[in-house]
Amino acid sequence: MSLLDIFKRRASAPVARERLQVLLAYERNNRNQPDLVAILREEIMAVIAKHVQVSQDDVKITMERGKTTSTLEIDIHIPNGGAAASPAF
Amino acid sequence: MGKVVVVTSGKGGVGKTTSTAALGAVLAQTGKKVVLIDFDVGLRNLDLVMGAERRVVFDLVNVTQGVAKLSQALIRDKRVETLFLLPASQTRDKDALTEEGVASVVGILREKFDYVLCDSPAGIERGAQLAMRFADEAVIVTNPEVSSVRDSDRIIGLLDSKTLKAEQGESVTKHVLVTRYDPARAARGEMLSIDDVLEILSTPLLGIIPESQGVLRASNVGSPVTLNEPTNAAARAYADAAKRLQGEDVPMVLPVEKKGLLNRLLGRRVA
Numbered sequence: 001m002s003l004l005d006i007f008k009r010r011a012s013a014p015v016a017r018e019r020l021q022v023l024l025a026y027e028r029n030n031r032n033q034p035d036l037v038a039i040l041r042e043e044i045m046a047v048i049a050k051h052v053q054v055s056q057d058d059v060k061i062t063m064e065r066g067k068t069t070s071t072l073e074i075d076i077h078i079p080n081g082g083a084a085a086s087p088a089f
Numbered sequence: 090m091g092k093v094v095v096v097t098s099g100k101g102g103v104g105k106t107t108s109t110a111a112l113g114a115v116l117a118q119t120g121k122k123v124v125l126i127d128f129d130v131g132l133r134n135l136d137l138v139m140g141a142e143r144r145v146v147f148d149l150v151n152v153t154q155g156v157a158k159l160s161q162a163l164i165r166d167k168r169v170e171t172l173f174l175l176p177a178s179q180t181r182d183k184d185a186l187t188e189e190g191v192a193s194v195v196g197i198l199r200e201k202f203d204y205v206l207c208d209s210p211a212g213i214e215r216g217a218q219l220a221m222r223f224a225d226e227a228v229i230v231t232n233p234e235v236s237s238v239r240d241s242d243r244i245i246g247l248l249d250s251k252t253l254k255a256e257q258g259e260s261v262t263k264h265v266l267v268t269r270y271d272p273a274r275a276a277r278g279e280m281l282s283i284d285d286v287l288e289i290l291s292t293p294l295l296g297i298i299p300e301s302q303g304v305l306r307a308s309n310v311g312s313p314v315t316l317n318e319p320t321n322a323a324a325r326a327y328a329d330a331a332k333r334l335q336g337e338d339v340p341m342v343l344p345v346e347k348k349g350l351l352n353r354l355l356g357r358r359v360a
Contacts, residue, residue, distance in 0.1 A: 011277075011278030011279070012278065012279060013275070013278045013279060013280055013281050013282065013285065014278065016234075016235050016281050016285075017281060017285045017289070019235065020235055020238055020239060020289050021289060023239065024239065024242050024289060027239075027242070027243070028242070028246070031243075031246050
């Protein structure tokens with residue numbers, strides 16, 4: 001191991017600095033956008049609640065971000081008999 | 090009309106309470122009327138760091154709920170006449186504090202004191218947002234370490250959006266206070282430097298508090314480090330930071346611990 005290697009191993013601060021710069025640039029960009037999943041969840045819940053009674057815990061909404069497209073997964077558990085609450089036409 | 094200053098960080102354990110106590114004590118020593126408010130409802134600790142834990146009768150929540158008068162809840166410091174503490178409640182009820190309640194207490198205190206220092210809880214939830222809500226200025230306590238810097242950045246985002254000033258189109262004056270700094274490690278490239286932290290956060294520097302054993306000694310005995318060991322390197326750095334907070338132009342030098350001859354001979358590391 002040369003002297004240079006020792007020096008290289010020790011200087012971890014530049015790595016920290018670069019990681020932070022990349023991360024924070026990304027986070028700052030996303031910060032001002034409203035939480036899409038939370039908004040979707042709220043609106044989807046409202047639509048479902050019009051027709052069937054489900055509790056908050058029975059609705060799972062997840063967003064998986066891909067490079068070109070993202071997947072929105074909505075998993076709703078409707079209890080049997082829950083549909084009875086559907087409005088009469 | 091006094092200034093409301095929130096001491097905040099996002100991350101826990103970086104020194105918010107220590108810094109609130111140290112800055113508050115040194116501001117009060119210069120004759121300013123200072124009140125420290127502990128916003129960490131459920132996990133109060135400013136009373137302990139200030140050595141007033143056995144004198145707490147009423148707290149912030151009692152006052153906002155009308156159970157106690159403000160004058161009954163304020164604890165006057167036994168060392169500095171113009172220093173007061175408003176302790177947090179130990180209740181487990183997260184919603185014990187309301188925005189209206191905090192607005193009224195902070196409103197009254199800013200009329201009577203020169204400085205109202207709000208010690209924020211960690212995190213970015215309700216308690217932290219209430220602590221910063223009515224602030225004119227913010228001291229963002231940051232350790233030279235990646236997670237702390239990231240959380241500080243997040244808190245800066247909140248200060249710019251969730252405070253009353255921000256909503257009114259003004260802005261909270263922000264200062265970064267770097268704590269637990271080890272200049273030797275930074276020089277060796279083992280620790281983010283002050284320049285790194287400032288560049289990443291793009292916020293002006295209030296002070297650099299060196300890592301110091303005096304800080305723990307002070308909290309052990311329940312006294313702000315600026316009162317307990319005024320000549321200690323961290324205490325002197327806090328004193329300088331307090332001057333800058335008052336608008337004084339103090340050159341940014343990193344105070345170093347004075348090495349005793351014996352320590353020097355033994356080559357003992359001084360923290």
